[in-house]
Amino acid sequence: MSSNTKSSEQPMAKDFSSFLSLEGASRKKSPLKSLLRFMGGDMISLGGGLPHPSTFPFYSLSAEVKSMDPTLNAESATNNTKAASALGDLVTVPHGPQPGKIENLSASLQYGIGTGIKSLREFCKEHVNQMHRPQYQDWDVILSAGNTDAFAKTIAMLCSRGDKILVEEWTYPAALEMIDPLGVGHVPVKMDGEGMSAVALKDLLDNWGSTPEQANDTKPCVVYLIPTGQNPTGATMSIQRRRDIMQVAQEHNLILIEDDPYYYLQFFAGEDEQKDGQTNGTSENSQSGWVPSLLSMDTDGRVIRLDTFSKTLAPGCRVGYMSMNAHFCTIAQYHNEVTIQQPSGFSQALLAEMLISHWGQEGYTRYLFENVRTEYLKRSQHLQMCYNKYVVPQFASFIKPSAGMFIWIKVHxxxxxxxxxxxxxxxxxxxxxxxxxxxxxxxxxxxxxxxxxxxxxxxxxxxxxxxxxxxxxxxxxxxxxxxxxxxxxxxxxxxxxxxxxxx
Ligand SMILES: Cc1ncc(COP(=O)(O)O)c(C=O)c1O
Structure with missing residues (x-):
């Protein structure tokens, strides 16, 4: 796979082959899948065991979805479920030929290569390009079945039994539950109101080996981070913190796993009227929009960014996308080919049709900005208001979140x-x-x-x-x-x- 957004001024990704686990380094393209590239044109395939689409009992796939037509009254579309439903768009994926570039239903429901269907993968890649502007040439995107799946694949690619990864001192339990049985350990790094401390990370790595527990361990080279609306603390890294983390990553040659499901749930400075207390994160993003991701600062290809539609569309879609250097992308593709193959064809078909034919890049970004974000902003403000009304400050406190779904209450x-x-x-x-x-x-x-x-x-x-x-x-x-x-x-x-x- 190669990037379709190359700029010749940008560097190529560094070679991170030496970071691969034995499993990652051993992944090979499935020979069966290799035949798929000959299909199409005049080729008569008696090859791959693809079921015949006439046996698929699904004639079309339809859903009524939120309309992102800018000409509709945004007020009534957001405020009232009934009104929104009346203003919904009917999205239909036909069984037969589709005009345009989106796969028809039988193609989306068929076996395919491990990247996910072409149209949706390209949409996600263009979205990543517009949102994050990766700074090296050979980055790429592959679809996943959500960040849980993407994280598991990333760990398999990079970690072997006995390795340890660096994590925030309070972290997403499922990540630890995933790695523990594999014999992959974790080393906590101190946090503050902006998430993982770059100073603590540097200090830990500069002095690695100086404690008895570290004496027999090789220095970790993989960091797992939830940089925006962190789960559980709600912390969001400031731009400077992100730069500092990137600097430590370059200095110590680290791979960063940027697990960012709450990226689009950002509350910008000035939106939150409450004047009390600190903010859990930065307000630097207020004027320029979304806070820059770690991927956007990566000139080496050392960030593996995990995005998911779980918090922006619905968790049951089980679709997400991984953005990273093309070499890692290929390994993840091979891993997909022997595990999930692809996210569900129904999900992919519906998402492609909705996102590409109905919403477009502009509609999707507007949806994230105007709907998802603002809903959680209102909710966050409401919970904080109630908290302040009922909880005696002497007994507990929290740092105001500037993204995500959580408040992290410290009991005094x-x-x-x-x-x-x-x-x-x-x-x-x-x-x-x-x-x-x-x-x-x-x-x-x-x-x-x-x-x-x-x-x-x-x-x-x-x-x-x-x-x-x-x-x-x-x-x-x-x-x-x-x-x-x-x-x-x-x-x-x-x-x-x-x-x-x-x-
Ligand atoms: C930090 C983090 N990563 C991953 C996930 C799971 O994401 P997905 O539904 O895409 O698997 C969650 C969900 O709570 C999460 O908080």
Whole structure:
């Protein structure tokens, strides 16, 4: 595969072959798939075992989707489900020949190569080009079945049993749960309100080998980051932080896995009227739009950027896309060919038709900017307003998020009358139990901890387990509950805290 957006002034990606795991280095193109390139034109194929499309019982695929026609009244389209439905566009993927460049339904439902269908992959690549302007020539894009799938493939490509990757000190638990059984370890890097600290990362790597735990480990060369609206802390890296991380990555020759599902859920400075407290992230992006990604700063081909439609369209689509150097892309393609093959043909067909024929690049970007982002901005503001109304500041605090779906609430256990006489974990467990009794659920902070879980704990026994004394946090999301429920939840949380702290 080669980039269709080459600029001869840009450098080529560096050679990162030496970073490949044995598995990554051994991946080969499937010989069966190699025959596909001869298909078309006058070729009569008696080759690949493709089922005959006449046996597909799907004559067409239709969905009513949000219209992004700029001439429609945006107000009524966003505010009211009924109105939006009346203003919806009917997207139909026909069985037979399609005018234009989009595959017809039988083509999308057929076996294909591991890159995903051409039209959707090209749409995603052009979107990446417009949003991130990669700064080297041979970057490319491949479709995935979402970031969970893309992360698993990335780890398989780069890591072997016994390797360790660097992660934010509070991180997405599924990432750790994915790598642990593979024997791939993780090393936490300190965070602040802007996510992973570049100073801490540099310090750790500059002094690698100086502690007994590190003595037998090779220096990690892969970093897993969630740079925007981080899960769980809500932190967003400032532009400067991103530059600093890139600098450390160049200095220590690192590969960065940029897992960025919340990228389009950014709240820009000035949009949030609340004046209190710090902001969890930067406001530098306010005038120029979206904060620059790590991919956009990468001149070497060392960033593997993972995007997903899960938070922008729907998680059930199970479609995402990976942007990275062409060599890594080819390996991911070979991996796809022997695992998922491609994301579901139904999803790809519908997304291609909606995004290309109905919305276009402009409509999709406008949808992200005007709809997805603003919905979560309103939700975030509402939860914060309710929090401020009901929670006594002495007992808990959070840093305002500037992206994502989460607030990361720090419980001030040191204000508890029994602080110091029992462990912080015991106090947090009391807070959590009280919340559950009071019918408000948040995720215990320890679930995002990088510390190894003691073998004798059953992590599913959440009412009796709190294993990390440092994890004096609860993660709350403003993504899902109704506005009324958010208010009720914060009222209950405030009561639970006050009750626990009175004990
Ligand atoms: C950081 C992070 N990565 C990946 C995912 C999963 O994404 P996907 O649905 O694309 O697999 C999530 C979802 O919560 C997430 O928070």
């Amino acid at each position: 256990v040191d204000q508890h009358p029994r602080y110091g006489t029992v462990s912080d974990s015991a106090l947090m467990l009391e807070v959590f139990r009280s919340c559950v009794e009071n019918n408000v659920l948040m995720v215990p902070g320890w679930q995002f901890s990088c510390k190894p879980k003691p073998a004798d704990i059953d992590p599913s026994d959440v009412l009796n387990v709190w294993f990390d004394d440092q994890a004096t946090y609860l993660r709350a999301t403003f993504a899902y509950a109704s506005f009324e429920q958010m208010e009720q939840a914060m009222a209950r949380f405030g009561q639970s805290l006050s009750k626990t702290f009175a004990a």
